[in-house]
Amino acid sequence: MSEQKLQSQTVQTTGHAWDGDLQEYNNPLPVWWVYTFYATVIFAIVYWTIYPSWPFGKGWLGGVADITYVNSDGETKTHSWNTRALLMEKLNAASVEQKPYFDKVASMSYEQIAKDPEMSGFIQSAGKALFSDNCAPCHQAGGQGKIGFFPNLTDDDWLYGGTYAKIHETLMEGRRGYMPTFGEVLAADQIDSLANYVASLSGIPHDAGKASAGNVLFHSETAACFYCHGGDAKGRKDIGAPNLTDNIWLWADVPGSDAAEGKIAAIRNVIAQGLNKGVMPVWAGRLSSEQIKVLTVYVHDLGGGQ
């Protein structure tokens, strides 16, 4: 109360009066606040001068700060500061450290890389990062694949081949798995015979009578399984037809079950419905040729490389 009284005596009013007696105190801002405000104004003007700011004509004022970078053609360019030029600068800086390694990857053969301990270390770390970003969603973090969807990269069984050249081809060009549907071509008992025969190739318990009928059918023109899977049923890597004799299953498996009947039912299912999956995306264009080479060696080194 006394403080209010004091204020009314010491603080000046703005001098206007409304409705006869309504007055307004004039309390100036603290000095520190006023100078901070002036400082921000000066900061803004300095900032406008250095960095891109005001719209101007059909463009904008670029500011005096600039960035020098080297583009992919090897041209050195100076550009007024912006985030895209800054990115070029950062990529340049990073490539100073990485480029020697990637250049080596580009110039060395796969076998040389595999034998060179320093390069193997680089492949393991660079390859892991690339694999985790790009491959792991399908083939899983360790390359173990996903039964029914995406092949295991750590075993000796390869749909399209496990050599450096074949892995590289798969990465560059992608793959598309396909098996026709036989549900409408073959009768149910024929499909059952074929399934028993295919099971027999991998030593899965089966009906021997059905399997021998399936053997005939497999090599006949009616079902023509041998066209793709080969007369010995060991598959054809040029078209990605899997080896049916190695008891390694991608499409026709029942995870967690060893029951023969379940496996045979799964095989029947694949024969009847066919497959129109097993699509590997094309990585050429999305990844650089050096990155693809790193991945080729990394995948080869996962355990199954040939």
Add this chain to the structure above:
Amino acid sequence: MNLNFKHEWIETNIGLMAVLTMLAISVGGLVEIAPLFFIDKTIEKVEGVRPYTPLEQRGRDIYQREGCYLCHSQMIRPFRDEKLRYGHYSLAAESQYDHPFQWGSKRTGPDLARVGGKYSNEWHVQHLIAPRSMVPESVMPNYPWLQTTPLDISDVTDRMKALRKVGVPYSLTEAEYKANAQKFGETVARQLHIPDAQKNLIEQANFGNYDGDRSGISEMDALVAYLQVLGTMVDFSKYKDDAFVDSR
């Protein structure tokens, strides 16, 4: 005190004060928005960007309906780590036909601006039905109904007409169709012709068979078709790595 006089004068003339207040607060808009209509460097000049086909557009509607943008951005920023993980930074030109754009502001999941072509259709289908079956550490919800819900295509022409009203060059007349053919080529122009929208949608869905199920067109077909086109329209191999530095 001439200054005091003016101050009082404004405060006691409410009409004048309203006008002056409006002028003051429109400065921000004038400075930040108006120039965008005159600056010709904002939208990069690139080839290949086109409006979505009817099927992709319906997929985009589902993307919005399910709130995908709440966890996924579609905006790769010009940072080295983002370039390494997601690819070339997003261009303004790439979302010029997006209404509304899906840049987003929150990444609980990864950015999707260039997810097109990165995974197979089958991966997308399986991942949308049960994300953890593909990515064990994922926190994405399951969207199993997409695969079992038939896509509603009855209103696709109306949806395209609405987008046409806000500036997407879908064609209604023969003249507009010809203009599109000139600009995007015949193949694309046919997809953008509103009278053929349903036919085009069915054709693309049947040909692409995005959900792996030929028995009908599901919402999964549309969403996967949309995801597979994201970020794929511009062929960056045609441009130098600093081709878009000027547009900032």
